[in-house]
Structure formats: C-alpha cells, structure tokens
Amino acid sequence: MKITFPHMGNIYLAIKALCDGLGIEYVIPPINNKLSLEIGSLHSPEEICLPFKLMIGNYIQAIEQGADTIIITGSCGPCRLGEYCEMQMKLLKKLGYDLDFIVLDSPTDIGIKELYKRIIKLTSNSRDNIFNKYKALFNAVKVMNLIDEIEASAHKFAGYEKIKGSCKNILNQCKTDALKFDKPDEMIKMLKNYKEKINHVSIDINKNPINVGIMGEIYTVIEPFSNLYLEDKLMDYGVSSYRKLTPSWWVKNTALIPLKINSLDIKRASKNYLPLNIGGHARECIGEAVLSYEEGYDGAIQIFPMGCMPEIVSKSILPTISKDLNMPIMSLVVDEMTGEAGFITRVEAFIDLLERRRDNVLLRS
Amino acid sequence: MYYLGVDVGSVSTDLVLVDEKTNVIEKIYLRTKGKPINAIQEGFKILKNKYDSNEIKAVGTTGSGRQISSTLIGADSVKNEITAHSIAALEISNDVRTIIEIGGQDSKIITIKDGIVTDFAMNTVCAAGTGSFLDRQAERLDIPIEDFGDYALKAKTSVRIAGRCAVFAESDMIHKQQLGYNDSEIIRGLCDALVRNYLNNICKGKEIVPKVFFQGGVAANKGMKKAFENALGFEVFIPENFNMMGAIGAALIAKSTVKKRGKTNFKGFNISDSKFTSNSFDCEGCSNKCEVVKISENNNPIGYFGDRCGKWNNKVFDGLENLA
Known part of the structure; x- marks a missing residue:
C-alpha cells in the first residue's frame, strides 16, 4: 500500500509526519502547478469547481509515482465537496486506475465504528504498537498546528517587517526545510525553531499597515495555487492578512461539532445575516466578515471557486454587511480560466482603495 | 515641465503629456497589437521629435502592461488602471460619483463617495460587451468602428439581441440579419444588449448614483452613451479625453510620487532607439x-x-x- 492524498495548503507536511510516524509508504504529489491543473481539467467535468480539478491532477500525478491508495476527508455535507470522493472514485476507475480510497468522514455521518474500521485499514500496514500509532497521529496534529501558526505569523508580520521580504523568506525556507526531515520529532523541532524565528523577525512596531481579513471557500483560501498566491502578494505589498480557516481550524471545528461548541464567535457574528448553516462554509464566511470589522481590519477579501453554491449566497449578503459596517469587501472568483493580470489589478486596486480611504478618514478626524 | 502618463492596454497604448495644471498637451493613441514594447517605442519616437527628455518631470504607467512598460521607461509610479481612472476623473470633476469604464477587454464600475473610491467591480469570467467585441462586429458588418454609434442613433426601434455571451450574441445578430432587420436597428440592439449585460453582470449589488462618467475607448460610441442613458434614466457624461483617462491618471499619480521623492527615474525618450x-x-x-x-x-x-x-x-x- 502506497498512500497519496490531495494537496490543500500545508497539509502535506502533517500527512508526511503521520506516515513517517506510522512507517507507511506514501507519495506526496507535486505541489499544485500548471501541469496538475491541466491534467485535472482534462479529466474532470467542465462545470465542476476548481478544487475537484486540482485534486484529480494531484491523484494522477501521484499515481504516476506509484501511489495506489488515496486518503481524503469527506463531509457528506451539503457542499458538493462532500460527494467528491464518490465521483472521484468513479472517474479514476473509468480512466482505468485500480485504486483504493480511504475516506475519513466525520463520525456523525458514518458512525464511529465505520470511521474506526477505516482508520484501521489505513494503519494496517504499520507494524507499530497502538501507543506509537497514537503518537504518530498526535505528532501529525502538532505539525499541522505549528505550520499553521508559522504561516499566520508570517502573514501578520509582513506588514510590520523592517527588511522587506524577510517574513516571506522565512516562510518559504521553512516549507522547503520541513520536507527534508523523515522523523516527525525532528520535523517538529525544526518547526519550533522556525516559529521562534518568525516571532522574532525584526519588526517596526510603529508601522500601521493595512489589515485585511481573508475568507471564503475553504479549499481556495487555504491552497495558495488556487487563489493565485494572494497571500504571498499581500505580503509583497506589505499588507497584514488574517485568515481564520486553516486545516487546524477545520480539525478543531469538526471535533467540536457533536458538542455544538464549535466556532462560537463565528456563529454569534453571523447571527444577524445568516443564522443557518446553508452548506460549505458560507456561514463562516459571513461570520468572519463581521469579525473582521470587529477586529478593526481595513477590509475583507472573499475568495471562492466559480460555481460554489454556498459562497454565491454569502457573496450576495456581503454588500449589505459592507454597507452596514462601512467596511470594503471584495469578492474574487477563481477557476482554471482566471487570468492573473485582472486578478492582480483587482487586488492592487482594493489595497489602494483601503489606503486612500484610511488617509481620507484620518485627514477628516 | 510636463508629466508623462503611459497606459498600455489590451487594445490600445495611450501616451499623454500633461502640464502643471493638468492640461493635456499631447496625446498619442496607438494600437498595442500584442506588442507593448513596440507600441511604447513608436510613441516615444513621436514624442522625441517634439520634446526634450529633460522636460519630463515624472512618468507613470498603468494598464495591463504597466509592469513591462515601467521597466522599459523607468517609471516613477506603477498603478492599476482602476486607481488611475478614478484619479483622472476626480481631477476633472470632484462631484463624480460613478465611473463606467469600458475598455478593450475589460469593463469596470467604480463608485466614489466624498472624493475617494468606495467600491469597484470588474468583469470576472467573461469579456462579452467590451471594446474588442464591438470592434469585431463593426468589422463583420463592414462599418468603420468610428461610425458605429451614428448607426445606432439612426434606428427607431431596437432589436433584442442576446448579450450574455459574445459568441451567442454574434449568432443572434446573424440570425436577425437573415430575418431582414437593417444594420442600424441591429447595432442599436447590440448596444442595448451590452448595456444590459454590463448592468446585470458587473453592477450587481452596486449603486449607480449620478454624476456618472463614461470613459474608456467604448465611450466614443454614441450609441452606447444613449443606451446607458435610456437604461439609467439620467444623463451620462463623457469627459473630453475619455480614451486617455487611464494615462492622465498615471501622469497625476507620478506627479505626486515625484513630489514626495524629489527626482524622476525616467530613462529618456532615447529608448525608442534601443533594441x-x-x-x-x-x-x-x-x-x-x-x-x-x-x-x-x-x-x-x-x-x-x-x-x-x-x-x-x-x-x-x-x-x-x-x-x-
């Protein structure tokens, strides 16, 4: 059994740590690039959203490197991503690949027994005892949390950094270095070092950068290739960006759903505009937009793939929030046809708008 | 002393020289033809014969080719076209509230309040209804693009054309031609369809408040102005240099950048001779x-x-x- 998985931001580091810890063979598909998008678009239905296409690209590139088992998370949710595993199984079978799928659904949907069975299947090739298996899982979660923290700090401090580009450099270096370690303990040690490094990057506390909240469909906000490296661009512009949706947020949120104490702040903030869960992360998007205002950010950017139903709903609510709270919000739609020039123009113009707006408000007060 | 603004767009490359009081001294409109470098060099050749490089105090670039042109000419400011267009419009009239900008391959709406941009939108997944499409249809009907608007004004009725997709609009136009409608009615129908598409697509969720400025190359089309006025119910203003607004904005931004920094990076007009x-x-x-x-x-x-x-x-x- 050789495991592979679709990319989503830095999640590959956590899965690497998990598989290394368990001693299972795995293949990390090449980081999303033009080729994976091309392969994915070729085999996917035209109208399906960008995440589906990129995932198919990842699978096929990994299969070429010898992978035979795919693990993904499902959600049985009202968003179609919850059904992707089924569609992708059929699609890959039609293409003639003989594969095993291990879908990790939440226990509320498939029952705890079924989930346990699937996890056993995943770990059956590992000869470790149960204690070590738990340790591997624990370490993987630790890696995921660490890299998410490092990334969040880099995005935040980019607005304050004294030497331009230092945050981006540390983040990029961290990601490259992390791949070099085959022992989870060592990887964690290295990530902790980088966490120290990024938290002590030389910053100018007197700077007052533009702060932007980033929200929207979970895959496209987390996977940088799909949003044309929006966060990297904001770092280049010296803008501090904040994103709530991360893999660690998702895990924590999913774990707390049965107890109904997940994302209480988001639920409260979205109450006036979208009190119900309509699928995907629409309610989260609305809640985060309101929270962005409460945190005092200058503006918010929503990103979603073309055809994403839940986000289309939130997109039509956002102008009302923008008007009520007097905070600019921009929506960006991405798909494989997205031209980079128009995308950059919009981001630049939005940052310009926020800057000029702030100057103007300051002048008048 | 002049300020140079360069707007390298998908269809046209515009160069303007403005003086201290933002009077447009010189304007050059060139077709980009997919070769921005050549277009800039061509423009510089014209300017070189009339002006000295030392007379230029600041240079700004904008448009989709702003990065490449900035490297080429040593620009002081590189700004996106949305900011450039709004700055130019505000310079002309400070009570403008909405800017409708339709260029070669993109269309935008910019809303302004109290002299600052509060919101904007740009066409995302489709370019139907922009200048390139009109250009192509004019060519197909064998009517010079300059006269396109006059034809639309001549029509007494408008033929309904499906305007969501440029290709389907074209098939619909062909169909209507074969049914025997005359050119001017079809052109007016096309203008109406484009305006409808613009308002439904780009302006979704945006408020259009007068005073409205209509700029970008497509504003040359009188039929489009009329169609906008019919749809909105109030007058739409077309600034004198409607097709140069981006370049004027770029020049103004460069002016303020150089004022802050003190000197220009301009490489001079001689780059027109470089290879x-x-x-x-x-x-x-x-x-x-x-x-x-x-x-x-x-x-x-x-x-x-x-x-x-x-x-x-x-x-x-x-x-x-x-x-x-």
Missing part, C-alpha cells in the same frame, strides 16, 4: 515551474517577470544580472 528583446523560459527551480519572461535592452537584461519566489525578479536589482 528590446524578450524571451521566456520555464524556471526549473521547483515544482511551481513558473514561466519567466526576461526583457533585455541591447542584450542587457533589465527585468524579469512571472516568478513567484522572487529568485529572478530580484536579480536585476541585486546587480546579479551577469550571473543569469
């Missing part, structure tokens, strides 16, 4: 495989574009170009 070459390659540094474009002036690399990590981008500034 620029561009070649692209796939960077093999990582699995991102960025397409990198290298621009050289007389075989000296002056700029790299397209890489994500900055490995190439920063080369020129670090003085490492010889290692490339």
Whole structure:
C-alpha cells in the first residue's frame, strides 16, 4: 500500500509526519502547478469547481509515482465537496486506475465504528504498537498546528517587517526545510525553531499597515495555487492578512461539532445575516466578515471557486454587511480560466482603495 | 515641465503629456497589437521629435502592461488602471460619483463617495460587451468602428439581441440579419444588449448614483452613451479625453510620487532607439515551474517577470544580472 492524498495548503507536511510516524509508504504529489491543473481539467467535468480539478491532477500525478491508495476527508455535507470522493472514485476507475480510497468522514455521518474500521485499514500496514500509532497521529496534529501558526505569523508580520521580504523568506525556507526531515520529532523541532524565528523577525512596531481579513471557500483560501498566491502578494505589498480557516481550524471545528461548541464567535457574528448553516462554509464566511470589522481590519477579501453554491449566497449578503459596517469587501472568483493580470489589478486596486480611504478618514478626524 | 502618463492596454497604448495644471498637451493613441514594447517605442519616437527628455518631470504607467512598460521607461509610479481612472476623473470633476469604464477587454464600475473610491467591480469570467467585441462586429458588418454609434442613433426601434455571451450574441445578430432587420436597428440592439449585460453582470449589488462618467475607448460610441442613458434614466457624461483617462491618471499619480521623492527615474525618450528583446523560459527551480519572461535592452537584461519566489525578479536589482 502506497498512500497519496490531495494537496490543500500545508497539509502535506502533517500527512508526511503521520506516515513517517506510522512507517507507511506514501507519495506526496507535486505541489499544485500548471501541469496538475491541466491534467485535472482534462479529466474532470467542465462545470465542476476548481478544487475537484486540482485534486484529480494531484491523484494522477501521484499515481504516476506509484501511489495506489488515496486518503481524503469527506463531509457528506451539503457542499458538493462532500460527494467528491464518490465521483472521484468513479472517474479514476473509468480512466482505468485500480485504486483504493480511504475516506475519513466525520463520525456523525458514518458512525464511529465505520470511521474506526477505516482508520484501521489505513494503519494496517504499520507494524507499530497502538501507543506509537497514537503518537504518530498526535505528532501529525502538532505539525499541522505549528505550520499553521508559522504561516499566520508570517502573514501578520509582513506588514510590520523592517527588511522587506524577510517574513516571506522565512516562510518559504521553512516549507522547503520541513520536507527534508523523515522523523516527525525532528520535523517538529525544526518547526519550533522556525516559529521562534518568525516571532522574532525584526519588526517596526510603529508601522500601521493595512489589515485585511481573508475568507471564503475553504479549499481556495487555504491552497495558495488556487487563489493565485494572494497571500504571498499581500505580503509583497506589505499588507497584514488574517485568515481564520486553516486545516487546524477545520480539525478543531469538526471535533467540536457533536458538542455544538464549535466556532462560537463565528456563529454569534453571523447571527444577524445568516443564522443557518446553508452548506460549505458560507456561514463562516459571513461570520468572519463581521469579525473582521470587529477586529478593526481595513477590509475583507472573499475568495471562492466559480460555481460554489454556498459562497454565491454569502457573496450576495456581503454588500449589505459592507454597507452596514462601512467596511470594503471584495469578492474574487477563481477557476482554471482566471487570468492573473485582472486578478492582480483587482487586488492592487482594493489595497489602494483601503489606503486612500484610511488617509481620507484620518485627514477628516 | 510636463508629466508623462503611459497606459498600455489590451487594445490600445495611450501616451499623454500633461502640464502643471493638468492640461493635456499631447496625446498619442496607438494600437498595442500584442506588442507593448513596440507600441511604447513608436510613441516615444513621436514624442522625441517634439520634446526634450529633460522636460519630463515624472512618468507613470498603468494598464495591463504597466509592469513591462515601467521597466522599459523607468517609471516613477506603477498603478492599476482602476486607481488611475478614478484619479483622472476626480481631477476633472470632484462631484463624480460613478465611473463606467469600458475598455478593450475589460469593463469596470467604480463608485466614489466624498472624493475617494468606495467600491469597484470588474468583469470576472467573461469579456462579452467590451471594446474588442464591438470592434469585431463593426468589422463583420463592414462599418468603420468610428461610425458605429451614428448607426445606432439612426434606428427607431431596437432589436433584442442576446448579450450574455459574445459568441451567442454574434449568432443572434446573424440570425436577425437573415430575418431582414437593417444594420442600424441591429447595432442599436447590440448596444442595448451590452448595456444590459454590463448592468446585470458587473453592477450587481452596486449603486449607480449620478454624476456618472463614461470613459474608456467604448465611450466614443454614441450609441452606447444613449443606451446607458435610456437604461439609467439620467444623463451620462463623457469627459473630453475619455480614451486617455487611464494615462492622465498615471501622469497625476507620478506627479505626486515625484513630489514626495524629489527626482524622476525616467530613462529618456532615447529608448525608442534601443533594441528590446524578450524571451521566456520555464524556471526549473521547483515544482511551481513558473514561466519567466526576461526583457533585455541591447542584450542587457533589465527585468524579469512571472516568478513567484522572487529568485529572478530580484536579480536585476541585486546587480546579479551577469550571473543569469
């Protein structure tokens, strides 16, 4: 059994740590690039959203490197991503690949027994005892949390950094270095070092950068290739960006759903505009937009793939929030046809708008 | 003393010279034809004969080709066209509230309140209803694009054309022609369809408050102005230099940048004689495989574009170009 998985931001580091810890063979598909998008678009239905296409690209590139088992998370949710595993199984079978799928659904949907069975299947090739298996899982979660923290700090401090580009450099270096370690303990040690490094990057506390909240469909906000490296661009512009949706947020949120104490702040903030869960992360998007205002950010950017139903709903609510709270919000739609020039123009113009707006408000007060 | 604004768009490359009081002294409108470097050099050749490089106090670029043109001419400011257009419009009239801008391949709406941009939108997934489409239809009907608007005004009724998709609009137009409608009715129908598409698509959720400015190349089309006025129910203003607004804005932004910094980076008009070459390659540094474009002036690399990590981008500034 050789495991592979679709990319989503830095999640590959956590899965690497998990598989290394368990001693299972795995293949990390090449980081999303033009080729994976091309392969994915070729085999996917035209109208399906960008995440589906990129995932198919990842699978096929990994299969070429010898992978035979795919693990993904499902959600049985009202968003179609919850059904992707089924569609992708059929699609890959039609293409003639003989594969095993291990879908990790939440226990509320498939029952705890079924989930346990699937996890056993995943770990059956590992000869470790149960204690070590738990340790591997624990370490993987630790890696995921660490890299998410490092990334969040880099995005935040980019607005304050004294030497331009230092945050981006540390983040990029961290990601490259992390791949070099085959022992989870060592990887964690290295990530902790980088966490120290990024938290002590030389910053100018007197700077007052533009702060932007980033929200929207979970895959496209987390996977940088799909949003044309929006966060990297904001770092280049010296803008501090904040994103709530991360893999660690998702895990924590999913774990707390049965107890109904997940994302209480988001639920409260979205109450006036979208009190119900309509699928995907629409309610989260609305809640985060309101929270962005409460945190005092200058503006918010929503990103979603073309055809994403839940986000289309939130997109039509956002102008009302923008008007009520007097905070600019921009929506960006991405798909494989997205031209980079128009995308950059919009981001630049939005940052310009926020800057000029702030100057103007300051002048008048 | 003049300020130079360069707007390299998809269809046209505009150059303007404005003086201290923002009077437009010189305007040059050239077709980009997919070769922005040639277009800029051509424009500079014209300017070189009339003005001295020392007379230029600041240079700004905008438009989709703003990065490449900035490297080429040594611009003081590089700004996106949305900011440039709004700054130019506000310079002319400070009570403008909405800007409708339709260019070669994109259309935008910019809303302004108290002299600052509060919101904007740009066409995302479709370019139906922009200048290129009108250009093509004019060509197909064998009517000079300059006269397109007059035809639309001649029509007494409007034929309903499906305007969501440029290709389907074209088939619908052909169908209507074959049914026997005359050209002017069809052209008016086309203008109405484009306006309808613009209002339903780009302006969704945006408020259009007068005073409205209509700028960009398509504003030359009187039929479009009329169609907008019919749909909105109030007058739409077309500024005198409607097709140069981006370049004027770029010049104004450069002016304020240089005021802050003190000196210009302008390389002079002589670059019109330089030989620029561009070649692209796939960077093999990582699995991102960025397409990198290298621009050289007389075989000296002056700029790299397209890489994500900055490995190439920063080369020129670090003085490492010889290692490339």
